Amino acid sequence: MISQTEENYLKALWNLTSTKGEASVNELSKQLDIKMPTVNSMMKRLAEKGLVNYESYKPLKLTDKGKKLAALIIRKHRLTEMYLVEKMGFGWEEVHDIAEQIEHIQSPAFFEKMDELLGYPKIDPHGSPIPDKNGKVETEQYIRYIKLSDCKEGDTVTFMAVSHSSDELLKFLNSRDLALGSKIKVKSIEPFDESMTVSYASRKAEMLSNKVCDKLLVRPV
Amino acid sequence: MISQTEENYLKALWNLTSTKGEASVNELSKQLDIKMPTVNSMMKRLAEKGLVNYESYKPLKLTDKGKKLAALIIRKHRLTEMYLVEKMGFGWEEVHDIAEQIEHIQSPAFFEKMDELLGYPKIDPHGSPIPDKNGKVETEQYIRYIKLSDCKEGDTVTFMAVSHSSDELLKFLNSRDLALGSKIKVKSIEPFDESMTVSYASRKAEMLSNKVCDKLLVRPV
DNA sequence: GTAATAAGTTAGATGATTCTAACAAAATCA
DNA sequence: TGATTTTGTTAGAATCATCTAACTTATTAC
Known part of the structure; x- marks a missing residue:
């Protein structure tokens, strides 16, 4: 055990x-x-x-055994996060700490039920892939995501995931109405600090620091 | 802590x-x-x-402090059981072990949300009262329940709760279609072993051992 | 009202998870 | 390359939650 x-x-x-x-x-x-x-x-x-x-x-x-076991814990964590957001109405910035505890629940039926109620989701609320029941991770498209901070002026991309999200970052994104799926256009990049001015949805010109852009994973449109 | x-x-x-x-x-x-x-x-x-x-x-x-703390844990347990049954589709015989783990989750918001989504339930799926946020238990009507085993021939009662339920008992009740709220009529009591023959809903004559009747809490109609 | 049994307590040990202090190896820098 | 810093390891102690063995107090049974 x-x-x-x-x-x-x-x-x-x-x-x-x-x-x-x-x-x-x-x-x-x-x-x-x-x-x-x-x-x-x-x-x-x-x-x-x-x-x-x-x-x-x-x-x-x-080891392979360790990897599989770890992935199954991550699976429970991410399924839980998705459940909390989709079925219980929590914000994506609120779910990490709760999932951190629920991931240790020993009950295959419980997570099976979550998975079923969610319709077998492939990603969690932050865009991270949910490992499958065998501990396999769908890396196909995920690894192809690039950082917003690596984009050039004029690029238009889709916001796909947040890497290593913290409550603070997620709250910041909330405050700017920046949600997964947003189409982001890089309007300009400030040479001095690499901060970006971008536009998306209703926002005509938002300034994002390099520290923020470094955490946003995007896919070219 | x-x-x-x-x-x-x-x-x-x-x-x-x-x-x-x-x-x-x-x-x-x-x-x-x-x-x-x-x-x-x-x-x-x-x-x-x-x-x-x-x-x-x-x-x-x-102590009073101990009572309150314990009641708040029981609250989390029973809210969870109710949530698992009402919102996730588990059977009342499946939820105890899961709730036994989830009751230790430290997140007021999580249980608050459950409570809200359930519409502030007063009882759990087994008919036991859910203590309120201050650890107070609604004993008013609950303590007035009597055991089915204490009823007399001819009595008609409503099945209100199961006391100290085990998986086995609950599965037994499932197999006999005996659910909370059932109106039960005591048709006869066997003097030798105090087993009862009762009727309810679609069942014309079901035999229930004294051991079973002792666990069923009922209210006279 | 003793003697036997049950219940409660004390003492000491174990394993899990953590720490600090001290030492050893590896990496970095000048 | 030799000195310094960082990283890794060993040794030993603390706390929590558990146990067994031995002893004490209370209760039950003749």
């Missing part, structure tokens, strides 16, 4: 390794806000359980 | 003390399937926190 604590380590590791494929004890420690020695011994334990490849002074990797 | 474990002790104590007002370490130990010494030390801890009145060799009682 796997504890909630262990689940949290797996999930954090899954997130950290999604790009590079590996992560350090230090990164994991910072991500979880848990001291390095604690992380170190947990890694040994997860290695014992066949979920992590751990060797002294080497980067951490999830 | 109070841990999930502590919440479970409080809840069990609340259930045990609901009738007599007090409970023994031994009863609590059996209820939770946790050995007496463990229960004993937990009682000392909860006494430290002002939730339980504990004195050596004396019966256990919840």
